[in-house]
Amino acid sequence: MISRLEAKDTALVVVDMQERLLPIVHEGDRVTAAVRLLLHAARTLELPVIMTTQYRKGLGPTHADVAEVAPEGTAIDKLTFSCFGSPEFKTAVAATGRHTLLLCGVEAHICVLQTGLDALASGYQVHVITDATGSRNPANAILGHRRLENAGAVLSGAEMAIYELLGASGTPAFKALLPHFK
Secondary structure, three states: OOOOOOHHHEEEEEEOOEOOOHHHOOOHHHHHHHHHHHHHHHHHHOOOEEEEEEOHHHHOOEOHHHHOOOOOOOOEEEOOOOHHHOHHHHHHHHHHOOOEEEEEEEOOOOHHHHHHHHHHHOOOEEEEEEEEEEOOOHHHHHHHHHHHHHHOOEEEOHHHHHHHHHOOOOOHHHHHHHHHHO
């Protein structure tokens, strides 16, 4: 049974938001804006953030619009489509001690899908942030989301997930994030 999101048990996984991928992703600007919102929330709510790149040598580093709000450090570079194919990624996720993963990035039907399936198989609760994921073809993104939902992931939106993590208005975290919702 999937429970409500709680900041103390949640980590953010940002998959392959790279220079050469985002320009060809359908509505890449929307995806980028939602990922940026999630990164602001992660900082405010003190959520661990794990970022990846897919074959950085060929697809470039994390896109500058994402990197400027991301935590310090280098994204974990991988060659496998599932982030769980990277021992470094598995170690980073386990080190957070969190059991719920907010999953976002590109492409929804490849790396996000395979990472989500492996996360579920590894016992994590997975919330796929659909407005913060994308694919070159929007039909593929929808199929990726459906597969993940059918496998047991929760589909959510960035704002929905953040408000659930916040739990209440009037808190310092809510006040800090409020300008990012406008």
